Amino acid sequence: MDKLVNALKIAFASEFSFYLKAHNFHWNVEGIHFAELHDLFGNIYEEVYASIDPFAENIRKLNAYTPASYGRFSMLSQIDDEAQILPPEAMLSELLSDSDKMTKLLKLTFDIATAAGEDGLANFLAERMDAHRKHSWMLRATLK
Numbered sequence: 001m002d003k004l005v006n007a008l009k010i011a012f013a014s015e016f017s018f019y020l021k022a023h024n025f026h027w028n029v030e031g032i033h034f035a036e037l038h039d040l041f042g043n044i045y046e047e048v049y050a051s052i053d054p055f056a057e058n059i060r061k062l063n064a065y066t067p068a069s070y071g072r073f074s075m076l077s078q079i080d081d082e083a084q085i086l087p088p089e090a091m092l093s094e095l096l097s098d099s100d101k102m103t104k105l106l107k108l109t110f111d112i113a114t115a116a117g118e119d120g121l122a123n124f125l126a127e128r129m130d131a132h133r134k135h136s137w138m139l140r141a142t143l144k
């Protein structure tokens with residue numbers, strides 16, 4: 001169960017960091033395609049943000065405490081922080097690479113949850129994977 005709790009905390013901290021980066025790009029994107037990219041990043045951060053509370057509560061359901069500070073998030077997250085203001089194409093490709101990374105991380109956590117017989121949690125993680133597959137599609141299609 002410790003293995004599952006640790007994996008879930010890493011996936012959660014990474015998801016929160018991904019959410020923050022999508023919101024950052026929604027705020028700070030510039031250029032001729034501003035309106036479309038502002039909306040694209042807006043749709044992504046809203047979808048991911050809606051998953052944050054149930055994600056955290058899944059950690060509590062395993063009788064563990066949820067990480068909830070920037071210090072803990074940066075310790076646990078697999079998604080690198082972005083402090084620079086990037087050009088629009090770099091925002092798209094960085095968020096695409098992060099979304100693909102999230103899909104892989106969620107799949108690893110899904111496998112651990114499945115092996116532990118935590119089917120409800122596995123179902124939640126499968127839905128998160130599917131959501132990231134969709135975000136990756138939208139980002140990849142926009143980059144072409």
Ligand SMILES: [Fe+2]
Nearest residue numbers: 026027038042
């Ligand atoms: Fe906004």
